[in-house]
Amino acid sequence: xxxxxxxxxxxxxxxxxxxxxxxxxxxxxxxxxxxxxxxxxxxxxxxxxxxxxxxxxxxxxxxxxxxxxxxxxxxxxxxxxxxxxxxxxxxxxxxxxxxxxxxxxxxxxxxxxxxxxxxxxxxxxxxxxxxxxxxxxxxxxxxxxxxxxxxxxxxxxxxxxxxxxxxxxxxxxxxxxxxxxxxxxxxxxxxxxxxxxxxxxxxxxxxxxxxxxxxxxxxxxxxxxxxxxxxxxxxxxxxxxxxxxxxx
Amino acid sequence: xxxxxxxxxxxxxxxxxxxxxxxxxxxxxxxxxxxxxxxxxxxxxxxxxxxxxxxxxxxxxxxxxxxxxxxxxxxxxxxxxxxxxxxxxxxxxxxxxxxxxxxxxxxxxxxxxxxxxxxxxxxxxxxxxxxxxxxxxxxxxxxxxxxxxxxxxxxxxxxxxxxxxxxxxxxxxxxxxxxxxxxxxxxxxxxxxxxxxxxxxxxxxxxxxxxxxxxxxxxxxxxxxxxxxxxxxxxxxxxxxxxxxxxxxxxxxxxxxxxxxxxxxxxxxxxxxxxxxxxxxxxxxxxxxxxxxxxxxxxxxxxxxxxxxxxxxxxxxxxxxxxxxxxxxxxxxxxxxxxxxxxxxxxxxxxxxxxxxxxxxxxxxxxxxxxxxxxxx
Numbered sequence: 164x165x166x167x168x169x170x171x172x173x174x175x176x177x178x179x180x181x182x183x184x185x186x187x188x189x190x191x192x193x194x195x196x197x198x199x200x201x202x203x204x205x206x207x208x209x210x211x212x213x214x215x216x217x218x219x220x221x222x223x224x225x226x227x228x229x230x231x232x233x234x235x236x237x238x239x240x241x242x243x244x245x246x247x248x249x250x251x252x253x254x255x256x257x258x259x260x261x262x263x264x265x266x267x268x269x270x271x272x273x274x275x276x277x278x279x280x281x282x283x284x285x286x287x288x289x290x291x292x293x294x295x296x297x298x299x300x301x302x303x304x305x306x307x308x309x310x311x312x313x314x315x316x317x318x319x320x321x322x323x324x325x326x327x328x329x330x331x332x333x334x335x336x337x338x339x340x341x342x343x344x345x346x347x348x349x350x351x352x353x354x355x356x357x358x359x360x361x362x363x364x365x366x367x368x369x370x371x372x373x374x375x376x377x378x379x380x381x382x383x384x385x386x387x388x389x390x391x392x393x394x395x396x397x398x399x400x401x402x403x404x405x406x407x408x409x410x411x
Numbered sequence: 412x413x414x415x416x417x418x419x420x421x422x423x424x425x426x427x428x429x430x431x432x433x434x435x436x437x438x439x440x441x442x443x444x445x446x447x448x449x450x451x452x453x454x455x456x457x458x459x460x461x462x463x464x465x466x467x468x469x470x471x472x473x474x475x476x477x478x479x480x481x482x483x484x485x486x487x488x489x490x491x492x493x494x495x496x497x498x499x500x501x502x503x504x505x506x507x508x509x510x511x512x513x514x515x516x517x518x519x520x521x522x523x524x525x526x527x528x529x530x531x532x533x534x535x536x537x538x539x540x541x542x543x544x545x546x547x548x549x550x551x552x553x554x555x556x557x558x559x560x561x562x563x564x565x566x567x568x569x570x571x572x573x574x575x576x577x578x579x580x581x582x583x584x585x586x587x588x589x590x591x592x593x594x595x596x597x598x599x600x601x602x603x604x605x606x607x608x609x610x611x612x613x614x615x616x617x618x619x620x621x622x623x624x625x626x627x628x629x630x631x632x633x634x635x636x637x638x639x640x641x642x643x644x645x646x647x648x649x650x651x652x653x654x655x656x657x658x659x660x661x662x663x664x665x666x667x668x669x670x671x672x673x674x675x676x677x678x679x680x681x682x683x684x685x686x687x688x689x690x691x692x693x694x695x696x697x698x699x700x701x702x703x704x705x706x707x708x709x710x711x712x713x714x715x716x717x718x719x720x721x722x723x724x725x726x727x728x729x730x731x732x733x734x735x736x737x738x739x740x741x742x743x744x745x746x747x748x749x750x751x752x753x754x755x756x757x758x759x760x761x762x763x764x765x766x767x768x769x770x771x772x773x774x775x776x777x778x779x780x781x782x783x784x785x786x787x788x
Binding site: 236 | 763
């Protein structure tokens with residue numbers, strides 16, 4: 164049973180404090196939704212946990228199964244079992260999807276997958292997400308539409324099988340069909356059992372497909388309210404306005 | 412209207428077989444200002460005694476003839492007149508030239524490899540001057556590899572005369588030992604509907620200054636000039652491209668990419684293209700990209716495009732030098748890929764499209780592993 168613990172996390176960009184004491188525990192088998200208005204610090208939380216160099220941790224702790232994630236490099240965190248599906252996946256010129264994925268799978272598993280097995284896994288994964296097999300030979304994320312980039316993120320999620328997945332606005336910019344395909348991918352990943360999901364979103368839309376166990380409302384760089392799935396319904400009706408005012 | 416008929420640029424205006432026609436460079440001239448003259452070992456001022464030792468050996472395809480000839484052979488200098496001091500010095504100073512001929516309508520069955528091997532330690536003892544003529548007769552096709560290795564101070568001129576409807580593909584590897592100095596002109600003269608593919612790879616040597624140029628004698632010529640360089644600490648690797656569109660309906664495409672790492676690593680790329688008044692229907696594009704992998708490295712990149720006709724099919728240029736993109740590295744690392752491997756993937760990616768263009772597989776493999784070795788430093 165894996166557990167991600169975020170304790171009193173403070174994060175700054177330059178001199179500006181963005182996160183002001185975030186406390187959150189995500190265990191395997193659980194799906195947590197973090198919801199909040201733009202600029203509330205949701206994405207900062209995701210990138211800070213993953214170790215993006217732009218963000219400075221000023222205090223607090225992030226532990227995965229008791230191990231200090233903040234002491235690890237970006238790649239060590241990923242190999243320890245953390246995955247971040249990015250809101251804006253990066254285009255990497257000249258590096259093909261298949262080369263990228265094989266390198267990632269090799270790094271995370273600690274050994275190169277058998278070529279035939281990998282080819283099969285890749286094909287099945289792409290089929291399940293309705294990704295054209297020709298994408299394997301294309302440069303990573305280069306010239307992909309928004310929806311194609313998000314599918315590609317979920318493909319990585321399914322291939323890398325992390326302990327904890329942080330999904331940063333994976334639903335943004337998706338049409339209904341793409342949202343369904345991507346949600347099914349997330350649900351397949353959840354159904355494997357021993358994994359936890361932290362779903363960061365602005366909208367309740369994706370929560371109709373990916374049912375959360377817990378909902379946290381984020382405003383002003385911290386969690387301001389917590390509850391069950393019913394909290395998402397309340398946000399759907401009332402919006403974030405009262406939280407934004409309270410945190411200002 | 413409003414177009415000048417004479418180029419504004421004074422570059423490439425002078426040409427002569429006699430070094431005395433070119434003043435000794437001082438380093439202030441446009442064509443010499445990037446080159447550290449003190450490291451040329453006297454190649455530019457007549458003080459480099461021809462006492463070096465460079466061996467030229469040719470492993471030719473069976474259909475191709477190879478001759479070693481004296482200075483008076485009429486094929487020498489037929490396609491090229493030296494355009495700077497060192498080039499003229501090399502022209503005036505070589506003793507024997509190598510002439511390679513691909514006969515009319517012959518398709519060479521395998522690459523012809525010219526090994527140019529310096530036998531000196533580093534810069535060796537004294538300079539060597541060389542001259543190579545490659546003639547591809549009408550409708551013939553050949554692949555040529557020029558492989559420069561070892562230690563030397565070497566100045567040479569290479570003439571490629573590509574006949575009507577002929578195709579020549581050349582890979583030139585500058586894989587010199589540390590300390591070597593190489594100043595070279597490669598000129599391709601393209602006949603009607605001739606095709607020329609040049610792939611330059613420059614990795615080794617203290618100072619390499621290579622000037623590939625192209626001219627056209629009749630319409631339909633098609634030149635593709637590709638280059639890849641990897642500059643390490645203290646190295647000066649300079650490429651000066653010059654494409655002279657003087658007849659209608661010819662095409663040229665120049666793509667050079669380099670990576671630099673370490674203190675004092677210096678890359679220079681000059682891309683001069685002129686489309687003369689009579690060269691209507693010209694299609695040209697030139698691009699240079701530099702990837703700075705560490706602090707202390709410097710890339711100078713200067714594209715010059717002069718258009719003297721209003722009727723071009725296409726003309727453009729682009730140049731950019733930048734660092735390894737943190738976001739690329741972060742994305743790969745966020746998928747578990749360690750930093751060194753992420754960096755390797757991104758640099759490979761940077762060169763990937765170029766490497767695919769090398770048709771000779773063993774050369775492609777060699778360049779790949781050379782890039783690997785550079786990255787492992």
